[in-house]
Amino acid sequence: KAKQEGRNRYHLFTPGLTESALRRISMENQLRQTASDNGFTVYYQPKVNLHDNTIVGMEALIRWIQPDGTIISPAEFIPLAEETGLIVPIGEQVLEAACLDTVELNQRFGTNLKVSVNLSLRQFKQEQLMKNIMDIIAMTAICPSCLELEITESTVMDDIEQTKTILEKMDKLGITLSIDDFGTGYSSLSHLKNMPMHTLKIDQSFVAGLPHNKSDQKLVKAIMSLARSFDLSTVAEGIETPEQYNYMRELGCEVMQGYYYSPPVPLEEFAALIEASLKADF
Numbered sequence: 001k002a003k004q005e006g007r008n009r010y011h012l013f014t015p016g017l018t019e020s021a022l023r024r025i026s027m028e029n030q031l032r033q034t035a036s037d038n039g040f041t042v043y044y045q046p047k048v049n050l051h052d053n054t055i056v057g058m059e060a061l062i063r064w065i066q067p068d069g070t071i072i073s074p075a076e077f078i079p080l081a082e083e084t085g086l087i088v089p090i091g092e093q094v095l096e097a098a099c100l101d102t103v104e105l106n107q108r109f110g111t112n113l114k115v116s117v118n119l120s121l122r123q124f125k126q127e128q129l130m131k132n133i134m135d136i137i138a139m140t141a142i143c144p145s146c147l148e149l150e151i152t153e154s155t156v157m158d159d160i161e162q163t164k165t166i167l168e169k170m171d172k173l174g175i176t177l178s179i180d181d182f183g184t185g186y187s188s189l190s191h192l193k194n195m196p197m198h199t200l201k202i203d204q205s206f207v208a209g210l211p212h213n214k215s216d217q218k219l220v221k222a223i224m225s226l227a228r229s230f231d232l233s234t235v236a237e238g239i240e241t242p243e244q245y246n247y248m249r250e251l252g253c254e255v256m257q258g259y260y261y262s263p264p265v266p267l268e269e270f271a272a273l274i275e276a277s278l279k280a281d282f
């Protein structure tokens, strides 16, 4: 008995198999299984035009819904998906679902909504990327002008020449290109000016301090004027209050995305939001 206890104790303290390592392995296995079952869900968060409050598009945001209904946020599993390469098949599933849903919504409502899909660094660097995107566009029959890809500032700056080549191909297809989380990385402005980018997304960490925080005011104003001189449209992320909404509108920001209008919601709830916004127009 003593021996058994000893063994158990030994097992508990095995170096290398720490609790967090075990959790990681188990999460990786579950990720792999869910990817092979096409078991992820895509939520949509409206992007709203600040002049007339119409929904102009939506961001596709992945959700991992557990059998018990718990939702795991992408912040928790995207980094592991990146490290393991699982982000490649997972990202393709998100892109395909987003394009299919958008074509269907636009048919159903007679709209011209544009869907934004996030691409992480590893996805952006994979060789098959352009082929996969073109296949999905062909298969879903989405008009490329209804598709926007969001890449972060650090992805843009990772390998400037390679990035530029890829972005030019996407731009030629008619896809809109957006820099996500702008202001949180180290963009070299001289490189930015040569990229075929269309939109700057002002990171929510700057919006959070509005309308009172003086340095956030200065940052947001600087980003807005930068966008204007580079002829880029702007989206303010993380608008939560009417004060933030008014502040960004007065600065001339065109589009907002945030809990103030709606959090990311499942497809059918998003369809209900479109329906309501179309009714409000008439």
Ligand code: C2E
Pocket: 045, 060, 061, 062, 073, 074, 075, 078, 087, 091, 094, 118, 119, 120, 123, 150, 180, 181, 204, 237, 238, 239, 240, 257, 258, 259, 260, 263, 264
């Ligand atoms: P992101 O692309 O910057 O997406 C915006 C995040 O801000 C979303 O978090 C959204 O739910 C959240 N958000 C929107 N409005 C508000 C607001 O008013 N207040 C606050 N506090 N937050 C707001 P989410 O959905 O948890 O996604 C987190 C990140 O995970 C995304 O940041 C993106 O980088 C990544 N991600 C999500 N889906 C995908 C995907 O399909 N593929 C890849 N590669 N990354 C994804």
Ligand code: MG
Pocket: 059, 118, 150, 180
């Ligand atoms: Mg994004």
Ligand code: MG
Pocket: 180, 181, 201, 203, 204, 237
């Ligand atoms: Mg963002």
Ligand code: MG
Pocket: 181, 204
């Ligand atoms: Mg972000």
